Amino acid sequence: MPTTEYDLIILGAGATGENLAERAVQGGLTAVIVENELVGGECSYWACMPSKALLRSAQALRAAQSVPGAAEAVTGTLDVAAVLARRDSFTSNWSDDGQVKWMDGAGIDLVRGHGRITAAKQVTVTAPDGTTTVLTARHAVAVATGSRATIPNIDGLRAAAPWTSREATSTQTVPASLVILGGGVVAAEMATAFAGFGTAVTVISRSGFLGNMEPFAGELIVKALRKQGATVLLDTKTTKVTRSDAGVTVETDGQSITAEEVLVATGRTPRTDDIGLDSIGLTPGEWMNTDDTLLVRGFDWLYAAGDVTHRALLTHQGKYQARAAGDVIAARAAGEPVSDGPWGAHVATADHEAVPQVTFTEPEVASVGLTDKAARAAGYDVRSVDYKIGHIAGASVHADGYRGTARMVVDEKRKVVLGVTFVGPDVSELLQGATVAVVGEVPIDRLWHAVPAYPTMNEIWLRLLETYGRPT
Amino acid sequence: MPTTEYDLIILGAGATGENLAERAVQGGLTAVIVENELVGGECSYWACMPSKALLRSAQALRAAQSVPGAAEAVTGTLDVAAVLARRDSFTSNWSDDGQVKWMDGAGIDLVRGHGRITAAKQVTVTAPDGTTTVLTARHAVAVATGSRATIPNIDGLRAAAPWTSREATSTQTVPASLVILGGGVVAAEMATAFAGFGTAVTVISRSGFLGNMEPFAGELIVKALRKQGATVLLDTKTTKVTRSDAGVTVETDGQSITAEEVLVATGRTPRTDDIGLDSIGLTPGEWMNTDDTLLVRGFDWLYAAGDVTHRALLTHQGKYQARAAGDVIAARAAGEPVSDGPWGAHVATADHEAVPQVTFTEPEVASVGLTDKAARAAGYDVRSVDYKIGHIAGASVHADGYRGTARMVVDEKRKVVLGVTFVGPDVSELLQGATVAVVGEVPIDRLWHAVPAYPTMNEIWLRLLETYGRPT
Numbered sequence: 001m002p003t004t005e006y007d008l009i010i011l012g013a014g015a016t017g018e019n020l021a022e023r024a025v026q027g028g029l030t031a032v033i034v035e036n037e038l039v040g041g042e043c044s045y046w047a048c049m050p051s052k053a054l055l056r057s058a059q060a061l062r063a064a065q066s067v068p069g070a071a072e073a074v075t076g077t078l079d080v081a082a083v084l085a086r087r088d089s090f091t092s093n094w095s096d097d098g099q100v101k102w103m104d105g106a107g108i109d110l111v112r113g114h115g116r117i118t119a120a121k122q123v124t125v126t127a128p129d130g131t132t133t134v135l136t137a138r139h140a141v142a143v144a145t146g147s148r149a150t151i152p153n154i155d156g157l158r159a160a161a162p163w164t165s166r167e168a169t170s171t172q173t174v175p176a177s178l179v180i181l182g183g184g185v186v187a188a189e190m191a192t193a194f195a196g197f198g199t200a201v202t203v204i205s206r207s208g209f210l211g212n213m214e215p216f217a218g219e220l221i222v223k224a225l226r227k228q229g230a231t232v233l234l235d236t237k238t239t240k241v242t243r244s245d246a247g248v249t250v251e252t253d254g255q256s257i258t259a260e261e262v263l264v265a266t267g268r269t270p271r272t273d274d275i276g277l278d279s280i281g282l283t284p285g286e287w288m289n290t291d292d293t294l295l296v297r298g299f300d301w302l303y304a305a306g307d308v309t310h311r312a313l314l315t316h317q318g319k320y321q322a323r324a325a326g327d328v329i330a331a332r333a334a335g336e337p338v339s340d341g342p343w344g345a346h347v348a349t350a351d352h353e354a355v356p357q358v359t360f361t362e363p364e365v366a367s368v369g370l371t372d373k374a375a376r377a378a379g380y381d382v383r384s385v386d387y388k389i390g391h392i393a394g395a396s397v398h399a400d401g402y403r404g405t406a407r408m409v410v411d412e413k414r415k416v417v418l419g420v421t422f423v424g425p426d427v428s429e430l431l432q433g434a435t436v437a438v439v440g441e442v443p444i445d446r447l448w449h450a451v452p453a454y455p456t457m458n459e460i461w462l463r464l465l466e467t468y469g470r471p472t
Numbered sequence: 473m474p475t476t477e478y479d480l481i482i483l484g485a486g487a488t489g490e491n492l493a494e495r496a497v498q499g500g501l502t503a504v505i506v507e508n509e510l511v512g513g514e515c516s517y518w519a520c521m522p523s524k525a526l527l528r529s530a531q532a533l534r535a536a537q538s539v540p541g542a543a544e545a546v547t548g549t550l551d552v553a554a555v556l557a558r559r560d561s562f563t564s565n566w567s568d569d570g571q572v573k574w575m576d577g578a579g580i581d582l583v584r585g586h587g588r589i590t591a592a593k594q595v596t597v598t599a600p601d602g603t604t605t606v607l608t609a610r611h612a613v614a615v616a617t618g619s620r621a622t623i624p625n626i627d628g629l630r631a632a633a634p635w636t637s638r639e640a641t642s643t644q645t646v647p648a649s650l651v652i653l654g655g656g657v658v659a660a661e662m663a664t665a666f667a668g669f670g671t672a673v674t675v676i677s678r679s680g681f682l683g684n685m686e687p688f689a690g691e692l693i694v695k696a697l698r699k700q701g702a703t704v705l706l707d708t709k710t711t712k713v714t715r716s717d718a719g720v721t722v723e724t725d726g727q728s729i730t731a732e733e734v735l736v737a738t739g740r741t742p743r744t745d746d747i748g749l750d751s752i753g754l755t756p757g758e759w760m761n762t763d764d765t766l767l768v769r770g771f772d773w774l775y776a777a778g779d780v781t782h783r784a785l786l787t788h789q790g791k792y793q794a795r796a797a798g799d800v801i802a803a804r805a806a807g808e809p810v811s812d813g814p815w816g817a818h819v820a821t822a823d824h825e826a827v828p829q830v831t832f833t834e835p836e837v838a839s840v841g842l843t844d845k846a847a848r849a850a851g852y853d854v855r856s857v858d859y860k861i862g863h864i865a866g867a868s869v870h871a872d873g874y875r876g877t878a879r880m881v882v883d884e885k886r887k888v889v890l891g892v893t894f895v896g897p898d899v900s901e902l903l904q905g906a907t908v909a910v911v912g913e914v915p916i917d918r919l920w921h922a923v924p925a926y927p928t929m930n931e932i933w934l935r936l937l938e939t940y941g942r943p944t
Contacts, residue, residue: 067528
C-alpha cells in the first residue's frame with residue numbers, strides 16, 4: 001500500500017506547486033502534489049512558455065529588419081508553421097514526462113487525480129478511474145491550483161465556445177480572423193502574435209488598454225497594434241456573441257464583427273470552486289486570503305500560493321511565494337525561527353509594491369513597482385520623470401527609428417524609486433535593474449553611481465536621473 | 473576681441489570634456505573647451521559608436537537566424553556596404569557640426585587648436601593657422617585629452633603603418649585578411665566585426681584573451697571566434713612586422729602570417745605628451761594621478777577626467793568622472809559644501825570596484841565590479857557561484873541552442889555582491905541589474921526579493937541565488 005501520510009500535501013503541480021514542494025523537501029519535509037492535468041501547469045503548456053514562443057520569432061525578425069545591413073538579408077516572411085512547431089517543442093507537445101521525471105528526482109511524490117480538502121489536514125483524491133485515496137498531512141496543506149480564464153456574462157458567449165488563453169496558445173491552426181475580448185496582457189500579447197501571423201485581428205476592450213500600467217504603455221501598444229493592421233476598439237461594450245456557419249459574430253453597441261474565432265481575455269477566476277473549501281468553512285470559488293507567509297488567514301495548517309491568492313497573477317510571483325511558503329512550512333514544522341518581518345526570508349513582501357511584469361508585445365512593456373497614479377493613491381509624496389528611450393545612443397544603434405518611453409516614479413520623502421516603466425522594443429531585460437533599485441530601496445544619490453555601460457539602452461537610467469536632478 | 477578668461481578651461485572635447493563642461497555650466501560657471509580634432513572625440517568617431525554600429529547588424533541577423541520561424545526568412549547574408557553606410561551615419565561622416573551646435577546650445581565656448589598648459593591656470597592655444605591665444609582660468613583647468621593606441625616596440629611595426637582602432641572603426645573598405653595584435657576588448661570586438669564581414673582574421677595575443685575578466689569570458693570568445701573562422705594564437709610573441717607589395721607580414725616565434733592589414737590593439741597611451749605638463753612640474757606622457765574628486769594630486773586648480781586618469785578607460789566612466797568633476801569644480805568655485813565621502817555627489821567612487829563594462833562580441837561579455845580573482849587579491853572573503861545561462865527558460869526561448877555562463881562573486885563577510893559577469897548572446901542589457909546590486913550594496917537576502925520576470929534571461933539571478941543558497 002502506498003504512503004498516504006506526508007508532511008505536506010500540495011494541490012496543483014504548476015510552477016508554484018512544484019517550487020513550493022521543492023523548497024519544503026529541501027527543508028527536510030516529505031511532500032506530495034495532487035494534479036488532475038499536466039504536471040507543469042498553465043505556464044508550461046498554456047501561458048508564458050507557449051505565448052512567448054509564439055511571439056519570439058516575429059520579434060527577432062523585426063529586430064533584424066530594423067537594422068540596415070541585416071535587413072537586406074531578410075527576404076522572406078515569418079514562417080508560421082515553424083513558429084507553431086517551435087511552440088510545440090517548448091510545451092513538449094503537451095506531455096509532462098520531463099516534469100514528472102524532475103519531480104521524481106527532486107523527491108516529490110505525485111498523485112494523479114482531483115484533490116479535494118475533506119477535513120483539516122486531509123485531502124481526498126479522486127483518480128481518473130474513479131477510485132479515491134485519502135491523504136493526510138502531518139503539517140500543512142497548500143493550495144496552488146491557479147486560475148482559469150473568466151468567461152464574462154455576455155449574451156451567447158459561453159454557447160459560442162470561445163477560445164481562452166489555452167486555446168490561443170495551443171492552437172495548431174491560425175484563424176484567418178480573430179476577435180479578442182479584453183484589454184489586458186493576454187489580449188495585448190495574443191493580438192500581437194496573431195496579427196504577426198497574418199490573422200485579421202479585432203480587439204474589443206470594455207475600457208482602455210493595459211489599464212493598470214502607466215497610461216503611455218497602453219497608448220503605445222494600441223498604436224503599434226493598429227500599425228500592424230489590427231483593429232482596436234476601446235471603451236466598447238460587447239453585447240452579444242453568436243456562432244454560426246460563418247464563424248463567430250460579436251455585436252457591440254453599434255457594430256457587428258464576424259470572425260473565425262473569438263478569444264476571451266477579460267480576466268481570471270480562481271480554481272477554488274471544487275477543491276473542498278466548504279468542508280473547512282471557506283467559500284468555494286473565491287480567491288484565498290493569506291498573510292505574507294502565505295498562511296491562509298484563520299488557519300494554522302492551510303497555505304495558498306500563486307494565482308489562487310490574487311496577490312499577483314504572474315508565474316514568477318507565484319514561484320516567489322512558493323519559495324517563501326515552502327521554506328516557512330519547513331521552518332515551522334521543525335520548530336525553527338521564522339523570519340516574517342518585511343523582506344524576511346519567509347515572506348512575499350515584494351507582492352505588495354515591487355512586482356515586476358513584462359508584456360511581450362511589440363513594443364514590449366516592462367514595469368516594476370508602483371505607477372505614478374498608484375503611488376499617489378497609496379499616499380506617497382511622488383515626483384515622476386519621463387524620458388524618450390529613442391534618444392539614447394544605445395537604442396539608436398539597436399534599431400533604426402527606435403521609439404519608446406521610460407518613466408521613473410520617486411518617493412520624494414525617502415528619495416528612493418517606487419516604480420519604473422519601460423515601453424519600447426526589446427526592453428524586457430532592462431527591467432531587473434529597476435527591480436533591484438525598487439526592492440533594494442537604493443537611494444537616488446547612490447543610483448547616480450550605478451553607471452550604465454555605453455552604448456547600451458540602459459543609459460536610460462542616466463537620462464532619467466538627469467531629468468530628476470542630482471541631490472547634493 | 474573674444475573672451476580669454478573663463479572660470480574653467482577644458483582640454484579635449486570628447487564625451488568626458490563635454491560632460492564636464494556641461495555640469496560646470498549648469499553649476500553657474502563659464503567654460504571653454506580646447507579641441508584640436510573633432511568635437512565629440514574618440515568615442516563618437518573612432519571607438520564606441522562606430523564599433524557598435526559595425527557589430528550590431530550582424531548581431532541582429534544572427535539573433536534572427538537562431539530562432540526558427542524567423543530563420544527561414546533570412547536568405548541573404550550581411551550587407552557589408554549597408555553596415556559601413558550605417559556606421560558613417562552614426563559618425564555623421566566624421567563631421568562635428570551637430571556636436572558643435574550642442575555645445576553652443578549648452579553655453580560652452582569652443583576654441584579650435586592645440587592647447588598647452590603654459591602656467592598655473594593658463595592655457596595657450598595654437599590654432600590651425602598658427603596663431604596663438606592665451607586663455608586664463610579663474611578657477612580650474614581640466615585635462616580630458618583621452619588616450620591613443622599604444623604602438624608596441626616590435627621590430628618594423630611602426631614603419632608598417634599599422635591600423636589602430638581609429639583606422640579599423642573608420643575603414644571604408646573591408647580587407648580580405650587582417651592580423652590583429654592584442655587580446656583585449658578592441659581586439660575581440662574588431663575580430664568579431666571583421667570575421668563577420670568575411671575577412672580572414674588572425675588574432676595574435678602575447679598572453680591570453682580578455683585577461684582582466686573572469687577566465688570563462690576569454691575562453692568563450694576565443695571559441696566563438698574560431699567557430700566564426702578566425703585564427704586565434706594565444707601566448708604568442710610577435711617578433712617582426714614588414715610591409716611589402718604582398719601586404720603586411722607578421723612574424724611570430726615559429727610562423728609567418730601575411731595579411732592585407734595589421735591592427736594594433738595592445739593597449740592605450742595617455743594623450744599627455746604635448747599638453748605642457750612640464751610647465752607645471754608634471755611629466756609629459758604619463759597618466760594623470762587624481763583623487764576621487766578628479767583633482768590632480770598636488771594641485772588645487774588642475775583636474776583630469778576620462779582615459780587620461782587611467783582610472784577606468786571607458787566612455788561611460790569618463791562621463792561619470794566628468795559629472796563629479798564638473799559639479800565639484802562649480803561647488804568649490806562657489807564656496808559651497810563638497811560631498812567627497814565615499815559615494816558622495818562629488819566623487820567617482822565606482823571607479824574603484826564597481827566599473828561596468830560590455831564587450832560587444834558574440835557572445836557578449838558584460839561585467840561589473842570585481843572578478844573572483846581580483847576580489848581575493850583585494851583581501852575579501854569570497855565565495856563565487858556560476859550558472860549556465862542556457863538553462864534559463866528565457867534564454868532557451870530567446871535563441872535555440874543558447875550557450876552562456878554567469879558568475880556572481882559574493883563578499884561573505886558583508887553578504888553583498890562584489891561582481892557579476894555574464895557571457896552569452898545579447899547579455900549586455902542584463903548588466904544594469906548587477907551594477908545596481910553592486911553599487912547599491914544590496915544584501916543577498918534582499919536580492920532574493922528582486923524577482924526576475926518570467927520568462928526573461930534575467931532569471932539567471934534566481935539561479936545564481938539558488939546556487940549560492942538563501943541566508944535565513
